[in-house]
Amino acid sequence: MDKRKSIISIRNVTKRFGPVVAVDDASLEIMEGEFFALLGPSGCGKTTLLRMLAGFETPTEGDIIIDGQDMTDVAPNRRPVNMVFQSYAVFPHMTVARNVGYGLRVTGVPAAEIRERVREALALVKLEGFEERMPTQLSGGQRQRVALARALVKRPKVLLLDEPLSALDAKLREAMQMELVRLQRSVGITFVIVTHDQDEALSMANRIAVMDAGKVRQIAPPADLYEFPNSRFVAGFIGKVNLLDGRVAGFEDGRLLVDVRGLDRIAVPYGGSAQGEISIAVRPEKIRLERTPPANGRIAIRGRVREVAYYGDESHVFVENPTGFTVTANVPNEARTTTPAVAIGDELWLSWDPADTLVLTE
């Protein structure tokens, strides 16, 4: 399927720190030229995995292949890989120019070439003219761009970024997100970022690997991850989701029959096979709210509005079903009005297309 070359191959990599297993038998392939994200809650092992790619940790088991060569035991200063650190690590005792040129100086590149490439790199990150400034005179965002230039000037095969946006404020973060994507596209090399923020990963990456407690749970492009999560964890970690318990009652016409507490038996189109206790899930934005019973063919729940959370562009409506569980629906505030469409205490119908149902077996 993929005509692109695999630039990083992580094979059954495990990392233990004493009794703690930070990375547990992780395997994945990263393709040349893609923007890849390692996403997960803190402590899931994503940073450890990144540091193993850079060479600052050695896998306890498994191998790391970079551009066809086994780099598992290779020292960090001999890998065709460069990293932008979370704290940026811009050398405080050197000017911007000497910082950016550092990696070229220590590998013996001639001075004239260094000057030229430093100028190029600074132009790439929109810091022209900053050569003689000292890092103490720069803002956080500017220092980050120096760190980027410093890494990119070496023309690595892969650029690693450790939580690149966590230290920036909200407005700057959004601008930087687009900046990084633009940069990656114009330079054309593979970017691997580590983040705990799913919005970042979803908006920037071509493919995302979701990690939890050292294990890689799912690897997929953002839309696939969001619409077709492979587990309760991934479904719950990416975006919001309504989770209901159910029991498989049978299989008919390519559709799974599931008994869900509080609902009639539902029929969900499902390609695989499942049995026993499973979870049924649906994303809040797929749910429609109505005051009259919904059309046939949709899965429907009746309930009473318990809470409405207003977010300006949309409202999250919490509807409680007589059997006791609560379902959230996202309603866009389409009309320009201050009277809410939905009030607490209203009796409503929630409904969604069976095809929008997620069947989660783990």
Added chain:
Amino acid sequence: MKDWRRDKLAFSIFTLPATAWLVVFFTLPLALIWVYSFGDRGPQGQTIITFSLENYARAVEWIHLGIILKSVWIATIATAICVILGFPLALGIAFAPQRWKNPLLLLVILPFWTNLLIRTYAWIAVLRTRGFLNFGLEWAHDQIAWFLALIGLPDVLGRFQPLELLYNQPAVVIGLVYVHLPFLVLPLYATLERLDKSYLEASLDLGASQWRTFLSVLVPLALPGIVSGTLLVFILSLGTYLTPDLLGGPDSQMIGNLIARQFGSSRDWPFGSALSFLLLYAVFIFLWVRATVAARSRGGVGV
């Protein structure tokens, strides 16, 4: 922090006793010998105030200048050796596994808690002609000679000549290094410990070798700590008295001993006072340099 006027009574009670004590038994004595330094030794050995700079002039006469310069030389060598030994020690502890750090630090401080006199004279047993070091060297010498005889080679070593390691400059240097090592290691350790390791990782990541990283990144960033510790050891070594007194010989007397002699056998208190103040001025100058370096570094590093 409150303004003192709000609690005048408490403030006075807290500060006056200690201040009075220090004024009477610290400042006053020093002021006294400062005055003496401009005086002259009278016929019966007492001090006459003459308001002359004669004593200071005498201090820079060659015989005395020689001792002063020698003191500076000894202090410099001792400081250099301290850095050579202490830097790797501080480095090793700062980058050791977490659970080893505190025990190692404790081990470095422990000798420091024993009496200075004892710590110094302990070296006599090690350095003297029939001391541990020579004993060990003699043993090694005999082993080599025995081995040479075994394989039939002629005895090129000859008789064992013990090294003269006591009552001379090397002894004083060793003693000074021994006593002042913790003063370099501990502040340097603190600086290295606080250093953000990602600077070192970034340097490696960009392709620099370990050695290059050490020279271009670690040393510049640790420099304030290095300078601070070095100056401290130098200042302490310059003003030392006991070490050259116990371990030194006629060629290794330092400023402190010269000063003491003026108040002892030489009975030339004015001259001794002048010398004391020259030492004090030197100490203050170096302290001021140290403070300036510390203040300047606080503004720059740590981005």
Added chain:
Amino acid sequence: MSEIAIPSEAALVKRRRRRRSTPLEYGRKRWIQLIVALNFLFLYFPIVSLIAFSFNDSRRNVTWQGFTLKYYEMAFKNDALHQAFLNSMIVAFTSTVVSTLLGTMLGLALYRYRFPGRGPFEGWVHLPIVVPEVCLGVALLAFFAWVNIPLGLFTITVSHIAFSIPFVAVVIRARMAGFDESLEEASRDLGASGWQTFWNVTFPYMVPGVVAGALLAFTLSLDDFVITFFTSGPGSTTFPIKIYSMVRFSVTPEVNAASTVLIVVTLALTVSAMLIQARTGKKIDTHG
């Protein structure tokens, strides 16, 4: 999936995984470990050999002739040593009491109050710590001669107090740096007066610092040689001075025995200081 050549599975599995140290673990580099070990050898050999040979059954040899306690016996029977030890204790106790009291108050004042000339004053208070002991010693000698006070235990004690006060003040200052002032504010808010607040809230917090300062003052006094040397007179020998004169004569196992006793006493005090500081400090901080 991909068309690059990768080592075969068998080859990967066959190669042993050896635990390479991470780039920054300098502590695991062999040559650093060697220098660290050499340093510790350097630091401990003299003291350890001194202590070990206090048990050596031989007058001067560096070879081990057998274990004996006879030099300890000699040291304990030595009247002059006894007197010197007693003198040291008297001086140390007196010095500790006075300097702890004065130094604690000073440290507290430096922590709490803003006043004109605060900076220079603090610098002046710290001077005794940095002034070379020789200079201070001869200055005190000249001073006592000038005011006609004969040298003896009194002059020694007075001098010890003078150089101990700054050390105690520094320790108290350091301790108070971690004090949460809102505790005092809460106490006032609940109706307590200034003195009540001090005794019920501030002082309990200070105690570990005071203990540490006191033990520091005691150790400084017990161990001091240089200043004591210049301010002592005939008949007022302290323990370190006596050891010094014995060393000047010759280094014998008896001297080593006496020294070992001093080492043990000082270490015991310092270790208890640390333990007390750790334990009460923790108790007060967690219940504070």
